Amino acid sequence: MARMTMIEAIRDAMDVVMSVNENVVVFGEDVGYFGGVFRCTQSLQEKHGKHRCFDAPINESGIVGTAIGMAVNGLRPCVEIQFADYMYPAYDQISQEASRIRYRSNGEFTVPMTVRMPTGGGIFGGQTHSQSPEALFTHICGIKTVVPSNPYDAKGLLIAAIEDDDPVIFLEPKRLYNGPFDGHHDRPIIPWSKHPLGETPDGHYTVPLGKAVIRRVGQDVTVLAYGTMVHVAEAATEETGVDAEIIDLRTLAPLDLDTIEESVRKTGRCVVVHEATRTSGYGAELSAIVQENCFYALEAPVTRVTGWDTPYPHAQEWAYFPGPARVGAALKRVMEAS
Amino acid sequence: MSDYQPLKLYVPEPEVRPGDEPDFSGVDIPKAGSVRRPEIDASPEEFRDLAYSIIRVLDRKANAVGPWADMLSDEEAIIGLTDMLRVRAYDARMLMAQRQGKTSFYMQCLGEEAIACAFRKALSPGDMNFPTYRQQGLLTSTDYPIIDMMNQVYSNESDPLKGRQLPIMYSSKEYGFFSVSGNLATQFVQAVGWAMASAIKGDTKIAAGWIGDGSTAESDFHSSMVFASTYRAPVVLNIVNNQWAISTFQGIAKGDSATFAARGHGFGMPSLRVDGNDYLAVYAVAKWAIERARRNLGPTLIEYVTYRSGPHSTSDDPSAYRPKEESDAWPLGDPIERLKNHLIARDAWSEDRHVQTKARLESEILQAQKEAEKHGTLHSGGAPSTRDMFEGVYKEMPEHLRRQRQEAGV
Numbered sequence A: 001m002a003r004m005t006m007i008e009a010i011r012d013a014m015d016v017v018m019s020v021n022e023n024v025v026v027f028g029e030d031v032g033y034f035g036g037v038f039r040c041t042q043s044l045q046e047k048h049g050k051h052r053c054f055d056a057p058i059n060e061s062g063i064v065g066t067a068i069g070m071a072v073n074g075l076r077p078c079v080e081i082q083f084a085d086y087m088y089p090a091y092d093q094i095s096q097e098a099s100r101i102r103y104r105s106n107g108e109f110t111v112p113m114t115v116r117m118p119t120g121g122g123i124f125g126g127q128t129h130s131q132s133p134e135a136l137f138t139h140i141c142g143i144k145t146v147v148p149s150n151p152y153d154a155k156g157l158l159i160a161a162i163e164d165d166d167p168v169i170f171l172e173p174k175r176l177y178n179g180p181f182d183g184h185h186d187r188p189i190i191p192w193s194k195h196p197l198g199e200t201p202d203g204h205y206t207v208p209l210g211k212a213v214i215r216r217v218g219q220d221v222t223v224l225a226y227g228t229m230v231h232v233a234e235a236a237t238e239e240t241g242v243d244a245e246i247i248d249l250r251t252l253a254p255l256d257l258d259t260i261e262e263s264v265r266k267t268g269r270c271v272v273v274h275e276a277t278r279t280s281g282y283g284a285e286l287s288a289i290v291q292e293n294c295f296y297a298l299e300a301p302v303t304r305v306t307g308w309d310t311p312y313p314h315a316q317e318w319a320y321f322p323g324p325a326r327v328g329a330a331l332k333r334v335m336e337a338s
Numbered sequence B: 001m002s003d004y005q006p007l008k009l010y011v012p013e014p015e016v017r018p019g020d021e022p023d024f025s026g027v028d029i030p031k032a033g034s035v036r037r038p039e040i041d042a043s044p045e046e047f048r049d050l051a052y053s054i055i056r057v058l059d060r061k062a063n064a065v066g067p068w069a070d071m072l073s074d075e076e077a078i079i080g081l082t083d084m085l086r087v088r089a090y091d092a093r094m095l096m097a098q099r100q101g102k103t104s105f106y107m108q109c110l111g112e113e114a115i116a117c118a119f120r121k122a123l124s125p126g127d128m129n130f131p132t133y134r135q136q137g138l139l140t141s142t143d144y145p146i147i148d149m150m151n152q153v154y155s156n157e158s159d160p161l162k163g164r165q166l167p168i169m170y171s172s173k174e175y176g177f178f179s180v181s182g183n184l185a186t187q188f189v190q191a192v193g194w195a196m197a198s199a200i201k202g203d204t205k206i207a208a209g210w211i212g213d214g215s216t217a218e219s220d221f222h223s224s225m226v227f228a229s230t231y232r233a234p235v236v237l238n239i240v241n242n243q244w245a246i247s248t249f250q251g252i253a254k255g256d257s258a259t260f261a262a263r264g265h266g267f268g269m270p271s272l273r274v275d276g277n278d279y280l281a282v283y284a285v286a287k288w289a290i291e292r293a294r295r296n297l298g299p300t301l302i303e304y305v306t307y308r309s310g311p312h313s314t315s316d317d318p319s320a321y322r323p324k325e326e327s328d329a330w331p332l333g334d335p336i337e338r339l340k341n342h343l344i345a346r347d348a349w350s351e352d353r354h355v356q357t358k359a360r361l362e363s364e365i366l367q368a369q370k371e372a373e374k375h376g377t378l379h380s381g382g383a384p385s386t387r388d389m390f391e392g393v394y395k396e397m398p399e400h401l402r403r404q405r406q407e408a409g410v
């Protein structure tokens, strides 16, 4: 057991899998000698050799395209896209190729590939270092989409992702890399070493894909969240005193339907929270699922708290970010409705 | 039994890393003045060798020599020197402001000043640049108000871009500076489209695309070359090879052989390589390529050989991946020093005038900074409104966004 930041946990996951499985390779922009702009691959090249951890040309389509080719030829590539905002050139390879190769070849060819990318805002990165494109992945059949909210999960989920036989998109909320950020940007930063989920076991373990976890048991309203918003929801719950049940989805696709439905049937209310823009965001899917499957248990409309439908701004970052005040207001609103 | 040895993956690596002696012995630098100057309408077939050489004007003794020399008057060359000093002073102030927490982020063009400053002077009004984040020199060497650049960097209440963009991602249609994108290489192909439109409309304006060495690996670079060459678009395609892409040396983008300029050959494009730290050479080559484009002779690919003397950005620490002394060892020297020495040798400049000019520019920049700060910095004073965040997504705000704005209480 060790206290780790999310960066260390992610690095450790790759290190562990590379040590036990020589077919795992890691590459991407600046990931080799330097160890990545967020240092997630630091020392992996030194330890595992430059043919297993190396720098890629700045070409995201090429990074994912070659990873697919490697995966089809027996490797398990885990590639890094420097920021999720830069994955768009790779979207063709992800959405049209990786996702369908198993299906179109009737299982003859498969793509055990993981694509890691830092996601989300809160770092004054402006419109091209802050995006949350998860819905662009969950809309595709044949790939899995994972978003950890803490170091423990990040390590276990990443090991599970690399060992999974299907392509996995692994979104890392960059604002959580160094500490559990609850949206109170004006308060001192809390490091992971002060958080129980910074406690990360040594060696190999997995957190299963497709399983959500209840972060806070509550009776009155179910909050569906992932990534940074789990911590924001916790703060909002604390501050409003609403007895919310907070579900950390962890894997967005495939989704843990049972955990969600059971909770909503119990509480009768549901608030969906994400940082991405609202229209056609993943919250729309969650909201529809809850409505379709739990309609008769609902006592209030399912409510979404999300980023606004604008590009992620620079100066107005905290007006854009759905912080604890907005989540808290939604919790109160659904409690008052009935 | 197979006759073959097991295959092995080749991964290019730079000659040196931190702790090693800088070594640029592999960079082949021809003598100044030694590269010929083709006729403006020469066929690219006739000068393919120019993609493997380096066009240089200023020699070791700071004399301007060879067929690409003698294009600028004393006065014009002094303006060039002043432009480079200005952008360097501007960068230094804004870097400091970022360190003081007045903004979130900054990027300098330290060591690369000659390229944007000289290129700008070869353009005509109405031409359009599609720059990267490292061509602030295109703006600072015009009369675009420096204070507006600072307002943008500060994301303050007078920011022309209303706080929406990351610092340094300027935009000015009037000054031929297309809105900078954070997504690499996208602008390069847009420059080709702008130029094609100029031809479709029967205009006489040309476009200039800008890209870094690392970013030439993007598919958009190759798309640019296909469209530019097929339609003979009136565009100058500029590659700024400053040796580094964050921590990644240029060998990862182009492999061990050839040059970036030589990428143009597969497309039958005129392809030149030029000393990017030589203001006079950059100007001469830019003038040549721009003239060619404007005479409907099609696109030119230019590689500027230079060195990124500073960190990639304020988020970067290059001592983690390259020797600290590498910048000083760069064999093409400093563009400001070289032009200054040339002007002194030409009897058009003196150490005194240099010191005075530098001091004047620094005080102008400082003055502008004080003015700008009256309108706020990122975390204090006047700021763009939350309303501004909702404006400008569409020409007219749709109903769903209007409701969201209401929900936000603004």
Ligand SMILES: Cc1ncc(C[n+]2csc(CCOP(=O)(O)OP(=O)(O)O)c2C)c(N)n1
Binding pocket: A029, A058, A082, A086, B132, B134, B182, B183, B184, B211, B212, B213, B214, B215, B216, B240, B242, B244, B245, B246, B308, B312
């Ligand atoms: C599509 C895309 N991928 C990755 C990045 C991250 N990134 C920003 S700058 C940079 C390096 C660019 O190097 P180069 O093209 O040589 O330009 P330079 O910074 O040296 O001027 C990278 C990888 C990005 N902005 N956009």
Ligand SMILES: [Mg+2]
Binding pocket: B212, B213, B214, B240, B241, B242, B243, B244, B245, B246, B308
């Ligand atoms: Mg570069």
